[in-house]
């Protein structure tokens with residue numbers, strides 16, 4: 001696997017203890033995604049969560065690493081596999097869990113569910129279940145920033161499958177043509193539902209193809225949060241510096257089936273096991289332990305905190321109210337001022 | 342009567358057998374692939390995955406990857422390629438996962454499949470079959486739940502089918518493939534698990550005519566696809582209250598079978614159209630208009646419509662239920678047509694569906 005792990009030259013040297021704290025924060029953030037989704041599985045089995053649910057387990061390093069390169073002012077556009085993106089973006093676990101329970105306190109007021117998380121306050125623009133559908137939106141957000149002279153980045157996550165949609169190619173061309181401040185993050189987990197990369201892409205080196213649009217493009221080891229963070233920082237800096245869209249191909253893997261409905265018959269168990277050896281969360285934990293930055297005690301404190309946070313989210317979601325049926329028609333169109341008598 | 346295995350060579354009268362809508366669909370595909378070499382199935386995850394709703398499970402092993410062809414996520418490209426293959430003499434069956442995603446291929450369907458024959462002065466027929474799921478009811482939220490078959494039924498040049506029964510699921514594909522023009526088949530997602538007896542003498546299915554699924558004298562419930570079971574349940578409920586409802590299954594949404602629809606209304610003098618599409622500009626609107634044009638003097642009451650609320654289908658269960666046509670809503674509408682508008686069970690109807698009559702807050 002060709003990976004780009006060049007250190008970012010302009011990244012300020014930080015003191016070791018700050019670096020260690022940062023590494024712990026990365027671990028915490030990835031573990032939050034992992035534990036949150038594991039709880040989602042339980043809630044799904046208990047029929048508290050319904051509909052389609054797509055888990056991110058195995059891909060946590062991508063969301064967490066990329067988010068490190070973004071500021072609160074930047075925008076994120078995501079897919080139906082977005083729990084990790086939303087959590088890394090800072091959307092509270094409580095608002096996400098409530099959404100999945102279909103409650104009024106959910107981040108989309110129960111109307112979206114697992115596939116349609118939105119938090120505009122955090123500039124998190126969902127939650128798009130039409131594969132590739134978020135790409136043109138992201139270009140538009142970037143265009144608006146460009147036109148209004150804002151130095152912001154719009155980051156769009158999408159899968160390797162989405163790379164086959166016209167939406168990707170049209171967006172890539174437009175963004176490169178107009179030099180839009182867009183960070184395209186392709187999560188290449190080797191499968192589009194049940195179809196393996198080599199069976200849906202003529203040329204499987206996606207970074208190479210994206211480069212054909214005149215974008216700076218790299219392939220990155222998506223199982224290594226440091227590699228992801230470095231690449232994302234470099235790319236985001238490039239975007240901010242006005243050098244146009246950047247493309248990152250994150251080589252990653254999902255450990256679970258495509259969705260809760262998928263019996264995962266199309267791939268080898270051995271392949272899954274092999275990738276699990278590169279588990280981004282446990283991999284980082286191991287590295288921190290070896291560097292004596294993570295003790296068993298600290299790990300269990302961390303786990304306890306996350307469990308309490310997620311317990312709280314579940315309890316709150318459980319207790320939250322449902323939207324009254326009378327409000328069904330709300331948010332179909334914008335409220336209009338009452339017309340004068 | 343259930344037969345666990347059928348011996349096709351048995352000369353004695355074959356018996357009904359238990360199957361599901363999904364299996365019936367698969368059997369239809371298997372038959373089509375087995376009897377005509379020009380037929381192939383193409384779509385996202387139809388092969389290794391077994392079809393996203395399990396319809397094509399096992400067909401890859403049987404027919405190989407050339408004919409059970411996994412396509413990239415490129416709806417416009419693979420639908421367009423299907424159209425091209427049809428022009429070249431093949432008989433493609435193209436599967437689009439859901440009607441929501443078919444919009445990425447709408448250009449190909451409308452501007453090519455539906456149009457080429459006419460534009461070429463009759464030179465370019467497009468014998469393609471496009472299958473897709475439609476409908477809500479499984480808490481999949483807006484981007485997976487809409488019922489847009491009415492939009493396709495708007496387009497001249499297409500035939501639009503909506504199999505609602507096991508027999509139609511099993512036997513509609515063959516006449517669809519035999520049709521020289523593009524045929525769209527809409528499968529309601531809630532029907533795949535429906536199981537029952539497939540009558541031994543079922544098929545072939547007539548794709549020109551609607552079917553009367555239950556005879557009645559007081560009101561016609563006109564519906565199709567995933568709403569058929571709800572209309573039948575409503576008819577049961579109405580029968581309990583002494584109202585005899587006839588249930589008409591449109592089966593073919595384009596061209597509409599005016600004769601069967603009108604014939605039913607001429608008998609019952611009242612009509613309720615049940616359509617999971619949105620009320621505004623819906624298939625229900627079209628049927629209602631036709632009844633007014635053609636059967637004004639047969640009608641004893643205004644035509645009622647039970648449609649989806651004018652809202653993108655929400656995720657939360659009770660909001661989704663409130664947005665969709667439901668049995669109690671059909672019963673209430675039918676009762677209004679016979680002048681018995683206060684049913685005990687449907688008394689809260691206007692409260693539960695505040696939305697079916699008008700649009701949004703504007």
Ligand SMILES: Cc1ncc(C[n+]2csc(CCOP(=O)(O)OP(=O)(O)O)c2C)c(N)n1
Nearest residue numbers: 081129130131159160161162191192193442
């Ligand atoms: C336009 C469209 N076509 C098909 C689908 C059904 N679908 C949902 S997810 C998916 C696979 C997408 O794969 P990829 O882009 O690689 O993302 P991943 O799921 O691997 O994260 C498919 C085919 C869809 N949602 N939208």
